[in-house]
Amino acid sequence: MSTLSHIANTVAQQAGEALTADEQKSIAGASGAGMAYGLGAIGPGIGIGYLVGQAVQAMARQPESAGQVQTTMFLGIAFTEALALIGFVVFILLKFV
């Protein structure tokens, strides 16, 4: 976040103009929002990959229980995805409110 602000400051200084406090706040808000969304999406991505991998393995081992495994898998995916959704909501609240 501070790196992005530093880059923006450097670019502005080279262009011969200083960033105002509002502009700096806006840059910090935007980069913070982007990090909240981006980092918030990594964990669920790993979780969904692991979850589906294990579910596929379970269905391959016991095809007769595929229905139960699919049900659990779908709910697990949706619950894991809730974390990413929370990251997204933090993003829109930081960026647009």
Place this chain on the structure above:
Amino acid sequence: MSTTPVNPLTTSIEGPAPAMEIAVDMAKRAKWLVPLAAVVGGFWGVEGIASAGYAVVVVVVNFLLAAWLLATTGRISFALMAGAALFGYLLRLGLIFGAVMLVRNASWVEMVPLGIMLIVTHLGLLFWELKYVSGSFAYPGLKPKPVSATSDVDHAAAEAA
């Protein structure tokens, strides 16, 4: 113990698609969240109610799309289903992002109730559905016994017969 190797590229799921049934079930239950959306959005006026309702629609469409992707690709192969789960996750996050960005400057949109209802609807519908799914998994064990006016002696006699 020997096991037959299964090729995930060629093995597919046969039979009913429970994911789609669950998603349709959740879509039906979403109508009970409309009053909640009205209450939450009501703090921000008419715009808040419209935004909260929009969030409910976005979440329901997201669930239906996820279930459709899993059900459709599961009928082709396990490997494709795994790919659809992961890339579908990215796709659906992108679609939610696009759906919110599309309306963010509209006059009827308030971001705070939209964000709150996105999370509340998503988790609310999931926990609600989880209750029914848990009950159906434990069906024989948790099945309530029929209540009758007969005495314990009658029950014992019936069981003995």
